[in-house]
Every structure is written in structure tokens, then in C-alpha cells.
Amino acid sequence: MRGNCNTSAQQSSPVLAVIGGYYSEIAIAVTRLLNLEYIPEISYGATSGLLSDKTRFPSFMRTVPQDDHQARAISEILDNNGWTWVGVLTTDGEYARYITERLCIELAVKAIAQAIEDLCTDRDCKTKRPSPLEGNVTSRCTDSCQPGYSKTSVSGQPHCCYQCEPCAENTFSNTTDSEKCNPCEKNYYSLKGSSKCLPRKIDFLKWGDVYLIVLLSFTSLGAVLTIVVGIIFLAHWNTPVVRSSVGPISILLLLSLMITFASVILFGGQPNSYQCQARQVVFGLSFTLCVSCIMVKSFKIVLAFEFDPVIQSVLKKLYKPYLIIAVCMAGQVVIVTTWLIHSPPTADSEITQKNMKLMFCNEKLIPAFGAMLAYIGLLALICFGVAFKGRKLPDSYNDAKFITFAMLIYFISWIVFGPVYVNVTDKYIPAVEMVVILISAYGILFCQFFTKCYIILCKKEANTEKSFRWDIRNYSRDHKGSEDELSFSVSIIHACSCSISIIHACSFSVSISLAWSSLCVFILAIASSANTCSNACSFYTVTYSVTIRSCHAAVWSRSA
Structure with a gap:
């Protein structure tokens, strides 16, 4: 009977709480068993953030801060010092895996927040950018790309390693570590590696040239x-x-x-x-x-x-x-x-x-x-x-x-x-x-x-008309034709009538046209006379003498 009573006493004695374990992996395994009896587990060393999930671990409690605070602190240190080239050395355990994961998440959140902050800064939002800590401590693969440059990824290197390429002509970047260069607006231009666009000068043949x-x-x-x-x-x-x-x-x-x-x-x-x-x-x-x-x-x-x-x-x-x-x-x-x-x-x-x-x-x-x-x-x-x-x-x-x-x-x-x-x-x-x-x-x-x-x-x-007549007379003396005298005489008459009609068409008054007509007859008569001097033997014939003399008489009578 005594043995039975002891056994009953042991089974009926309640376990109010379990203290331990120190490592997050052991604490996770134990608390899953204790959850079945709703027995709380109080840990003094398990810092994994997974244990903060009350849906999965409703009876787990601890007396130390979780690893999320550590990851956030490390992220702040990296951000404040501008370190982009960081190596992570951990053990192969739940603690190490979780802290690494949380650190990566914190850095990704920081990057998104920085992008939003840059966008807000471009729109004149009232934001205050954190100032880096003073000191010469650096830990980065590549220096930051200055305005006028853009980041270009390097093959075979981590994402945080990049090259700074200058912006091409007619493109610009006005922020540090810009992902790409923006094109200039119409009627604006920029030189290679520019941080802003300048208005184009309009060129043409100016009045002051x-x-x-x-x-x-x-x-x-x-x-x-x-x-x-x-x-x-x-x-x-x-x-x-x-x-x-x-x-x-x-x-x-x-x-x-x-x-x-x-x-x-x-x-x-x-x-x-x-x-x-x-x-x-x-x-x-x-x-x-x-x-x-x-x-x-x-x-x-x-x-x-x-x-x-x-x-x-x-x-x-x-x-x-x-x-x-x-x-x-x-x-x-x-x-x-x-x-x-x-x-x-x-x-x-x-x-x-x-x-x-x-x-x-x-x-x-x-x-x-x-x-x-x-x-x-x-x-x-x-x-x-x-x-x-x-x-x-x-x-x-x-x-x-x-x-x-x-x-x-x-x-x-x-x-x-x-x-x-x-x-x-x-x-x-x-x-x-x-x-x-x-x-x-x-x-x-x-x-x-x-x-x-x-x-x-x-x-x-x-x-003067006298000078013009003399000029025409000299021209006629030098002008020697091969036509027979009849054709030449007829041509004189036709030339006179043609010149008269032309002068009538171009002159302002009848008096001017008549003066030109008289001058034309006189000039052509002299021309025929000059031709006669040059070819006297054939010209002074009985057949054509009347025509020439009548022309001369008409001319001299008009000139007189």
C-alpha cells in the first residue's frame, strides 16, 4: 500500500514551471513539449526571436532580450558608418541563422527607407538625413558614386560591389549612388559626367553678328x-x-x-x-x-x-x-x-x-x-x-x-x-x-x-546726238558686208521702219519717237554711205544710184 501511495503522490505533485535551457535550439524543443501541458518555460539565455511568437510558443518566457535588438543595433552601426562591404562570420546554429536573417532584413528595410527618403528629399519633404559618424573607419567594396555618375554592377561580384560610370552626354544624376542617369528635357543638354542639365543656346545669324x-x-x-x-x-x-x-x-x-x-x-x-x-x-x-x-x-x-x-x-x-x-x-x-x-x-x-x-x-x-x-x-x-x-x-x-x-x-x-x-x-x-x-x-x-x-x-x-552719230558712222565704216547693194538698201529701209516701231513702243511721247526716227534714218544712211566708200566700184552703178541718193536727200533734209 505504501508503494502505491508514494506513486500516487509523485503523479499528483504539479510542475509549476521549467527554468532553462540556455540555448535557443534546446529551448525550442522543450517548450514544444511543455505547451501540451501548459507548463511555462523560463529561459535565461535563449535569445532567438522565433520564441517571441506566442502563437507557436504560448508558454515560453525569458529574462534576456531577443536577437532582433542585436540585429537592429548592428544595422545602425553599418548605416551610420556607411559600410557597404561587410562579411558575416557565424556558427551553424539556430542563433546564428536567425541573427543573420534578421540582419539582412534590417539592411533591406534600411535600403527601402533610404530610397523613400531620397524621393522625399527631391520633393522638398522635411526630412533629416542621418549624419555619419566621424572617423576614418571604412568597410565597403566601392566608394560611393558621386553626382554625375551611376552604379553599374560588376560580373561575379556581390551586389554591393559596383563601378561608377559617368553619365553620358545629355543625361545626368544629381544624387549619390544613383542607380541610373536621367535624360535631359527638351532644349536642355549636359556634358559627360554632369550632375545637372543646362539650357541649350539657340544659334542663328543674329542681327548683331x-x-x-x-x-x-x-x-x-x-x-x-x-x-x-x-x-x-x-x-x-x-x-x-x-x-x-x-x-x-x-x-x-x-x-x-x-x-x-x-x-x-x-x-x-x-x-x-x-x-x-x-x-x-x-x-x-x-x-x-x-x-x-x-x-x-x-x-x-x-x-x-x-x-x-x-x-x-x-x-x-x-x-x-x-x-x-x-x-x-x-x-x-x-x-x-x-x-x-x-x-x-x-x-x-x-x-x-x-x-x-x-x-x-x-x-x-x-x-x-x-x-x-x-x-x-x-x-x-x-x-x-x-x-x-x-x-x-x-x-x-x-x-x-x-x-x-x-x-x-x-x-x-x-x-x-x-x-x-x-x-x-x-x-x-x-x-x-x-x-x-x-x-x-x-x-x-x-x-x-x-x-x-x-x-x-x-x-x-x-x-549728245552728234557724238552718237559719229560713233555709228565709225561703226558703219568698219562694218563690211558681202550682200549685194539691192539687198543692203532694202535692209536699210526695213531697219529704219523696225527701229521706228521699237522706239514708238518704248518712248513716252510722239516727239521723242519722231526724233529717234530721224536719227535712225540718218544713221543708216551714213552706214550705207560708208559701205559705198569701201566698195565704190560695185555700189555706184546706174541701177541703184537713185535709191541711194534719195535716201541721202531724205536724211540730209531731215537733219537740216
Whole structure:
């Protein structure tokens, strides 16, 4: 009985609590058994954070802090000192595994918190970044990447080991240890390794540019000289020099030159779409008018001294000055209108090597631009051919020589313009065309008008009908024909009538046309007389003497 009583006493004696174990692994195993009887376990050394889970270990208690505090403390030390290159040395146990896991979690939380803090700092949030501890203690694989650089991972190395690569052009980073470089906004740029973007400078041919000032000075001078020449011609309108230059056509030519000089101004300053369209159209139409007027003058001079009745009859039918000018202008109008409707020039921009935004006019439809210049070149080629034919005319009617020279200047300048225009890529692109336009306009102004102004102002004795008659007489004496005298006499009559009709079409009054008619008859009569002197044996025949003498009588009676 005693034995049974002892056994019952032992079974009935309760276990109120278990103290121990010291290690977390043993404490975890024991507390799982004690949980079945709801017996508490009080540990003085088990610090694993797993034991803090009351769902799994409701009866476990301890008198020491858990490992989470240690992991958090280690994390704070690493963060405050900026250590990113850390090695962890542990035993293979529950304590070591847990503390390592918690340390990694703490560091990952710190990284996310830092990223959020950086984002908040960029938005001017009121945050205070922790300052690192003073000292020279370092423990990192790579130094921090400064602003202007970004982190690039290294193959075969831990994540905390990286390289600092400078940001490429037109990208930036403004934070330390930036993961990537951000692109600059439109109209901003940055150099390699920049921490911020700078606004691009807009580049174009500015009004204050020395080169443009020089070109505009020549433009203004050309416009002033054109006005002065026009005033001189109007003041001496009835003189032989002005009348031999086909006065009304010359005034129209001066007007076209004035518009051409004005078009040069449109090539300067900051381009806009309206300016880009206007400058080519104004230049194309004004210079077409200019060349058309020169072509009409060339036709008139050659026609006045054409003694072949067949050719003269054909030319007289075709010679309609203002109709010719209108037809030539219509061709250019069709070209520029097609250009403006199909694909008009617009203001455009591009980034230069100096990270500047270059503003320029994009012609867009290059074939139309080429067609406009080619059309002017075709008219200039016709002028050149007609003027070259009349290069041996009398000095008083030497427009043909100067027209030839002016067209040569035009051809040379525009031939040079092509390759130069293609190869120039900076803000001086429009300046190239400005120079060529000025050279062409000055060539026409000098060759067509300056010699005449010199005679009008400085050699007034040469600006008389007597001087012109003497010039024509010398030309006729040197001009030897091979035609028989009948054809020559008939050609004189046809030439007189043709010249009279031309003068009637171009003169302002009947009196002027009559004066030119008398002068024409006189000049041609002298020409026939000079030819007679050179070929007296064949000329003074009985058959044709009446015709020649009647012509002489008519001329001398008018001159008297």
C-alpha cells in the first residue's frame, strides 16, 4: 500500500514551471513539449526571436532580450558608418541563422527607407538625413558614386560591389549612388559626367553678328546706289544715253534690283516659317524680273542693228517687250506657287556639335529650289547668248558687252554657290546665299548703269546726238558686208521702219519717237554711205544710184 501511495503522490505533485535551457535550439524543443501541458518555460539565455511568437510558443518566457535588438543595433552601426562591404562570420546554429536573417532584413528595410527618403528629399519633404559618424573607419567594396555618375554592377561580384560610370552626354544624376542617369528635357543638354542639365543656346545669324552687319551694309549701299541711278536717269530722261538704254525697261530693271536688295534682309535674324517662305519667293521673282528686263534690252539692241530683212521681220513680230517679261515672270510664278503649295519652306532646328540648337530654314522641297534657280539660269543663258551676238555693236550701244559681263558674273557666283552651300553647316548657311545675291545684283548694277551714269555726269560731250552719230558712222565704216547693194538698201529701209516701231513702243511721247526716227534714218544712211566708200566700184552703178541718193536727200533734209 505504501508503494502505491508514494506513486500516487509523485503523479499528483504539479510542475509549476521549467527554468532553462540556455540555448535557443534546446529551448525550442522543450517548450514544444511543455505547451501540451501548459507548463511555462523560463529561459535565461535563449535569445532567438522565433520564441517571441506566442502563437507557436504560448508558454515560453525569458529574462534576456531577443536577437532582433542585436540585429537592429548592428544595422545602425553599418548605416551610420556607411559600410557597404561587410562579411558575416557565424556558427551553424539556430542563433546564428536567425541573427543573420534578421540582419539582412534590417539592411533591406534600411535600403527601402533610404530610397523613400531620397524621393522625399527631391520633393522638398522635411526630412533629416542621418549624419555619419566621424572617423576614418571604412568597410565597403566601392566608394560611393558621386553626382554625375551611376552604379553599374560588376560580373561575379556581390551586389554591393559596383563601378561608377559617368553619365553620358545629355543625361545626368544629381544624387549619390544613383542607380541610373536621367535624360535631359527638351532644349536642355549636359556634358559627360554632369550632375545637372543646362539650357541649350539657340544659334542663328543674329542681327548683331559682324558678318551680317557687313552684308547688310552692302545691301543698304546697293539700295542707295539703285535709287541714285534712278534719279539720275529720270533727271536726264531725254538724253541719248538714257534713250539708248530703253528708259522704261531700265526703270523697271532698277525696281527689280531694289526688290532684290530688299530680299537679302529676309535672310538674317531668327528664322520663322513666314520669313523662310518669303525670302526665296521674293528673291526668285525679283531676280527673274531683273533678268527678263535685261533680256528684252538685249533683243532690242540686236534687233535695231539687224540688217537681214528676213531675220528682222521675224524678230519684229516676236519682239513684244512687256509680253516677254510677263511670260518669263509667269514661268517663275508657277514654280514658286507649286513649291509653296506642295511643301513650303519652314523654320527648323538641329543640334550642333557644340550642343547648341541651330535654327535654320528648311527648304524641304529641294528640287523646287533647284528649279527656281535653274529657271533664272536659263533666262540668264538666253541673255548671254543674245548679248554675245551683239558684242560688236557701236560703243554708244555697248550694252551687249556689259550684259555679257554681268551674266558671266552671275554664272560664276552661282556655280560657286552650289558646293559651298552644301558644305556649310552652321549659322552662316543663309549668309552664303546673301553673298551670291549681292554679287549678282552689284554685277548688274555696275555693268548696266554705272558706265552710263559716268557718261551722263562726267562726259556730257559724249551724251549728245552728234557724238552718237559719229560713233555709228565709225561703226558703219568698219562694218563690211558681202550682200549685194539691192539687198543692203532694202535692209536699210526695213531697219529704219523696225527701229521706228521699237522706239514708238518704248518712248513716252510722239516727239521723242519722231526724233529717234530721224536719227535712225540718218544713221543708216551714213552706214550705207560708208559701205559705198569701201566698195565704190560695185555700189555706184546706174541701177541703184537713185535709191541711194534719195535716201541721202531724205536724211540730209531731215537733219537740216
